[in-house]
Amino acid sequence: MPRIVICGTSMDYESPASMERGCWNGSEFCSPAIEALAEPVGEDWVVDDDFVVAVLGAGLGENVSDAERDFWIQTYRTNYRGDEGRRRLRTSSINLRDRDGLEARLGDVHCPVLWLQGTADQVYSVANAADGIARFTGSLSATLQIVEGGQHFLTASDPEVADAATLAFVEQWS
Structure with a gap:
């Protein structure tokens, strides 16, 4: 049986509605990098440390160890x-910023769904997750599990919780 496990994301694109639910402004976050990565660079180019630190801040919070x-x-x-690396990084940033929403298609999902959402996620909010899981109206089961203190990169910030919840979900629906 197919199953879906969702960790700290949105079924919406970064819309005004998702921002009203406390989610990030993906365009505001990604656009400066997209613009900075627009021109070809030499083969000695490497990604700027500030870019990586910004991604880590959004994904793991401000308390990332050295x-x-x-x-x-x-x-x-x-x-x-x-x-080539600059081009791939720019393309992935564009895809993140400009992705479409899936909300209109969620009623067609019939398999069980587990959504794990951290309370400290700086990108997507618990309110957004609650809105998203409620849209799986055709699903056999759609469950939202809140992870207290969990960050956006939930499987990195709370691997034991994410692993245990995923294993229990798969075993429940085997």
């Missing part, structure tokens, strides 16, 4: 280098 920050800066530098 070791974790350094790990992600190095990982980004490895994955996004040279003009």
Whole structure:
């Protein structure tokens, strides 16, 4: 049986309605990077540390350890280098900013759905998750599980909670 597990996201694009529910302004966050990454660069280019730190702040909050920050800066530098890396980073930022919403299609989902949402998510709010899970009207079961203190990168900030909830969900619907 198909199942869907959702972690800290939105079925809406970054619309005014989602922002009214306490979600981020994706255009405001992504557009400066998209503009900064518009021109080709040399093969010695690496992603700016400030970009990585901003992503970590949105995904894991402001209390990221030095070791974790350094790990992600190095990982980004490895994955996004040279003009090809710049182009991929720009494309992924455009896709994040300009994505379409899925809300109109959610009634057609019939399998069980589990939505995990952190209370400290700086990108998407609990109110948005509650609105989103309620739209799975055709689903056999649609459950919202709130993770106290969980960040946007929920499987990184609270892996034990996310793993246990996912395992219990899969076992319930096996």
